[in-house]
Amino acid sequence: MRLASDSPVAVLAVARPRLALLAGLAAGIALAELLIAVGAPGAGVLVDAALVLALANGVLFARSRARARLMGILALVPLIRPVAMAMSFGGVPPELSPVLAGAPLLAGVLWASREIGFPLAARLLPASRAGARIAAVAGPVLGLPAFLLVGPARPELGTAGLLAAAVGLAVFVALQQELLFRGLLQELLGEVYGARTSTLAALSALFGVTLLGASLAFGIYMGALAMVFSEFVRRYGTLGEVVICHAGVSVFGVLVWPLLLG
Amino acid sequence: MSGSVAVAVVLIALLAELHLVAVAAHRRAARRRAFLAPLLITLYVAFAAVVAVTIGEALSVQ
Numbered sequence: 001m002r003l004a005s006d007s008p009v010a011v012l013a014v015a016r017p018r019l020a021l022l023a024g025l026a027a028g029i030a031l032a033e034l035l036i037a038v039g040a041p042g043a044g045v046l047v048d049a050a051l052v053l054a055l056a057n058g059v060l061f062a063r064s065r066a067r068a069r070l071m072g073i074l075a076l077v078p079l080i081r082p083v084a085m086a087m088s089f090g091g092v093p094p095e096l097s098p099v100l101a102g103a104p105l106l107a108g109v110l111w112a113s114r115e116i117g118f119p120l121a122a123r124l125l126p127a128s129r130a131g132a133r134i135a136a137v138a139g140p141v142l143g144l145p146a147f148l149l150v151g152p153a154r155p156e157l158g159t160a161g162l163l164a165a166a167v168g169l170a171v172f173v174a175l176q177q178e179l180l181f182r183g184l185l186q187e188l189l190g191e192v193y194g195a196r197t198s199t200l201a202a203l204s205a206l207f208g209v210t211l212l213g214a215s216l217a218f219g220i221y222m223g224a225l226a227m228v229f230s231e232f233v234r235r236y237g238t239l240g241e242v243v244i245c246h247a248g249v250s251v252f253g254v255l256v257w258p259l260l261l262g
Numbered sequence: 263m264s265g266s267v268a269v270a271v272v273l274i275a276l277l278a279e280l281h282l283v284a285v286a287a288h289r290r291a292a293r294r295r296a297f298l299a300p301l302l303i304t305l306y307v308a309f310a311a312v313v314a315v316t317i318g319e320a321l322s323v324q
Contacts, residue, residue: 085269
């Protein structure tokens with residue numbers, strides 16, 4: 001006999017709020033990115049700030065503590081662009097840009113992981129040495145399309161500057177984004193709504209939307225890559241491999257491929 | 263006013279609003295206030311970095 005909770009109506013009733021929350025947030029961030037891209041950065045930042053405030057108020061009015069906690073961490077996502085824009089100083093050496101843009105969010109993400117008791121050290125260990133090696137090889141390869149889609153300028157940096165920029169990209173961009181999206185948000189979404197494929201797809205789309213400012217194709221590419229990362233984390237429960245792979249994509253996409261091919 | 267300073271002003275306004283939300287959260291249920299801590303930490307670190315870099319730039323000009 002078919003259970004009432006398996007009926008299409010019951011499934012839709014559960015799916016709607018889950019997808020509505022993520023889709024609404026993704027649409028709002030896409031609007032902000034569009035406004036910034038067409039030369040209205042002030043309006044874009046205000047849209048992002050409104051989303052942060054809406055989610056912060058959601059913490060007050062959420063029906064359960066788990067949902068309130070999820071909204072508090074989801075509110076970090078529309079902060080990514082305004083924080084990066086506030087940190088874009090002309091006089092700061094370019095190799096420090098990733099550190100400046102990522103440090104505030106990394107601080108927030110680390111605080112959040114402590115707050116919710118996320119087992120950070122255990123999750124960051126790769127599942128196996130072989131997996132870590134494959135991730136280390138896949139990162140640079142997957143960084144090539146990223147470079148071709150965005151076409152960043154050849155970095156005019158010395159060896160020390162390149163090393164500083166590489167560490168900044170690996171820690172303050174790759175690690176920070178993986179902890180936020182594939183770590184905390186995937187964990188909390190799984191707790192509240194269940195780790196269904198549609199939830200992971202919506203989370204990956206949200207991640208891709210935050211990168212639309214670079215280019216539409218890049219946002220779609222990174223969204224697809226995020227789905228692979230999410231599926232890996234769901235299957236093996238560790239973040240180590242995806243952090244290594246993401247770091248390879250960032251470092252090679254922004255620094256190494258432009259140096260070799262730019 | 264440069265672009266980054268304008269965005270920083272928006273972030274400061276957001277920080278002030280979030281403190282109001284945090285007070286309301288505390289009245290509703292003390293535990294919910296803690297859920298806003300990551301947001302506030304992020305904004306405080308961003309604000310501190312903007313202030314530090316702005317002071318650094320001003321000193322280097324002098």
